[in-house]
Amino acid sequence: MVAVKVSQLRVVRGGREVLHGIDCSLPEGTITGLIGPSGQGKSTLMRSIMGVQIVKSGEVTVLGRPAGHPELRHRIGYAPQSPALYGDLTVTENLRYFASVLQAPRSAIDRAIRELSLEDCRHQVAASLSGGQRSRASLAIAFLGDPELLVLDEPTVGLDPVLRHDLWGIFHQLAESGTTLVVSSHVMDEANRCQRLLLLRDGNILADDTPEGLRQRTGAEDLEQAFLSLIQERQAHHNRPSQRQGPSQQGLVQS
Amino acid sequence: MNASVTLSTARRVLGQLRHDRRTAAMVLIMPAVLMVLLRYVFDSQRQFERIAPALLGILAFLVMFMVTSVATLRERTGGTLERLMTTPAGRFDLLSGYAIAFSLLAVAQVALAVGVSLTWLGLEITGSTVMVFVVAALDAVLGTALGLFVSAFARTEFQAMQFMPVVVLPQALVCGLFTPREDMNQVLTWFSDAMPLSYAVDAMNKVTRSSEFTQSLWVSLAVIVGSLFVSLVLGAATLRRRTP
Numbered sequence: 001m002v003a004v005k006v007s008q009l010r011v012v013r014g015g016r017e018v019l020h021g022i023d024c025s026l027p028e029g030t031i032t033g034l035i036g037p038s039g040q041g042k043s044t045l046m047r048s049i050m051g052v053q054i055v056k057s058g059e060v061t062v063l064g065r066p067a068g069h070p071e072l073r074h075r076i077g078y079a080p081q082s083p084a085l086y087g088d089l090t091v092t093e094n095l096r097y098f099a100s101v102l103q104a105p106r107s108a109i110d111r112a113i114r115e116l117s118l119e120d121c122r123h124q125v126a127a128s129l130s131g132g133q134r135s136r137a138s139l140a141i142a143f144l145g146d147p148e149l150l151v152l153d154e155p156t157v158g159l160d161p162v163l164r165h166d167l168w169g170i171f172h173q174l175a176e177s178g179t180t181l182v183v184s185s186h187v188m189d190e191a192n193r194c195q196r197l198l199l200l201r202d203g204n205i206l207a208d209d210t211p212e213g214l215r216q217r218t219g220a221e222d223l224e225q226a227f228l229s230l231i232q233e234r235q236a237h238h239n240r241p242s243q244r245q246g247p248s249q250q251g252l253v254q255s
Numbered sequence: 256m257n258a259s260v261t262l263s264t265a266r267r268v269l270g271q272l273r274h275d276r277r278t279a280a281m282v283l284i285m286p287a288v289l290m291v292l293l294r295y296v297f298d299s300q301r302q303f304e305r306i307a308p309a310l311l312g313i314l315a316f317l318v319m320f321m322v323t324s325v326a327t328l329r330e331r332t333g334g335t336l337e338r339l340m341t342t343p344a345g346r347f348d349l350l351s352g353y354a355i356a357f358s359l360l361a362v363a364q365v366a367l368a369v370g371v372s373l374t375w376l377g378l379e380i381t382g383s384t385v386m387v388f389v390v391a392a393l394d395a396v397l398g399t400a401l402g403l404f405v406s407a408f409a410r411t412e413f414q415a416m417q418f419m420p421v422v423v424l425p426q427a428l429v430c431g432l433f434t435p436r437e438d439m440n441q442v443l444t445w446f447s448d449a450m451p452l453s454y455a456v457d458a459m460n461k462v463t464r465s466s467e468f469t470q471s472l473w474v475s476l477a478v479i480v481g482s483l484f485v486s487l488v489l490g491a492a493t494l495r496r497r498t499p
C-alpha cells in the first residue's frame with residue numbers, strides 16, 4: 001500500500017519555484033528520509049504533504065485522500081522545523097491543549113512525555129526549555145493522536161547522541177507497527193537509518209532509493225560519498241549540453 | 256463547529272495569560288489607573304463626569320485591541336497556527352475560543368475600571384449601572400474582534416503595534432471625545448459615522464446619562480454588535496489552512 005503519492009508537484013514560494021514538478025511515492029509502514037541541505041525544498045514538500053502549502057500544480061495523495069482533506073486531520077501528525085509550541089505554557093499544558101484538539105486520550109500525554117524523556121521538564125514553560133527539549137516537546141505533540149502518517153521536519157537537531165539513538169528506536173517501532181514516517185535531515189548518518197531515501201536538491205529529486213541501493217549504484221563506501229558522486233554526475237550531465245545557467249544554488253533562501 | 260475545541264482554546268489562552276502575569280495585571284489594572292489619573296488631571300468633578308464615560312469605552316476598546324492583535328499575531332508567526340491547521344480544529348472554533356477568553360478578561364477589566372470610577376472617583380450616573388457594564392464590555396469585545404482581524408495584516412509585532420496609531424487613534428480623535436461629533440466639519444462627521452468606536456462611545460455616553468432605551472441607543476448597540484461580528488467573520492477569513 002502506498003501512504004503518500006506525489007505527482008508532478010510544483011510549488012512557488014516568494015516568487016521562486018522551489019519544487020519543480022517532483023514525483024515520489026512512499027510505501028506504508030516505512031521510514032523515508034528526506035535528505036539534502038537546507039533551502040532545497042524539504043520543508044516545502046513536507047508542508048505540501050500536510051496540506052498547508054499552497055501548491056502551483058500537481059497532486060499529493062495522502063492515505064487515499066487528497067492532501068489537506070478534512071478526514072486526514074485525525075490521521076496525520078506533524079512536527080514543523082521550528083518547534084511550534086506556546087512559549088508561555090508548560091510542556092504538559094501544551095500537550096494537554098493539542099490532545100484536546102485532536103481528541104486524544106489523557107494517557108496519550110503521559111505516553112508522549114515518557115517516550116520523549118520529557119519527565120524532568122514537563123512543568124517548565126516552553127520558552128525556558130533548551131533547544132533539544134523544545135524539539136522533543138514539539139515531537140511529543142505530533143505523536144499525540146496516534147497518527148498513521150508522521151511528518152517530522154528535522155526532528156533530531158540539537159539532540160544528544162543517546163537521545164537521538166532512542167528516538168530512532170521509537171521511529172522504527174512505529175514503522176513496524178504500520179505507521180508511515182517521513183523524516184527530514186541533513187545528517188548523513190541518519191540517512192543510514194531510513195528504509196528509503198529521497199535526496200532533494202534544487203527542488204528536484206536527485207535520488208529515490210534504499211541506502212544500500214544508493215551505495216551500490218554509486219560504488220561509494222558511505223552515503224555522503226554516494227550523494228557527492230550523484231551530484232557531480234548530475235552536474236556534469238547538465239553542464240555539457242546546455243549553456244551555463246548561472247549558479248543554481250541561491251544560498252539564503254530558507255526552506 | 257466543535258465546542259470542545261473552542262473551550263479548550265479559551266482555556267489555553269487564559270492559561271497563557273496566567274503565566275504572563277505582567278501582561279494580565281496591566282490589562283486588568285491600567286484602565287482603572289488611567290481613570291484615576293484623568294480624574295485628578297481635571298481636578299473638577301464636572302469636567303471628569305463629562306468625559307469619563309467616553310473614556311471608559313475607549314480604554315476598554317484600546318487595551319483589548321492591542322492585547323488581542325499581538326496575541327493572535329504570535330500564534331500566526333510562531334508556527335502554532337500552522338500546526339493547528341493540520342488538526343481537526345476549525346477556524347471558527349479557534350476564533351471563538353480567543354473571543355471567549357479575551358471577553359472574560361475584558362469583563363474583569365471593565366468591572367474594575369467602572370467600579371473604581373463609580374466608587375472612589377465618585378462618578379455619578381443617572382442611567383443603569385448594569386447597562387454601563389454591558390456596554391463597556393461590548394466595547395472591549397469589539398476591540399478584541401477588530402484586533403483579531405487586523406493581526407492578519409501584520410508580519411511582526413512592531414507592525415502590530417503600529418495598528419494602534421493607524422486603526423485606533425483616528426477613531427479616538429473623531430469619536431466625540433474631544434469635540435462633539437456633530438460639530439465637526441461634514442467630511443469628518445461622515446468619517447466619524449463610519450467608525451465603530453464612535454458608536455461605542457455614543458452608547459457609553461447614553462447609558463450613563465439616562466436609563467431610557469432610546470432608538471438611537473439601540474442603533475449604537477446594533478452597530479457595535481454588527482461590527483463585532485463582521486470583524487470576527489473577516490478575522491476567520493484570514494485564517495487560512497493553506498499558506499504560500
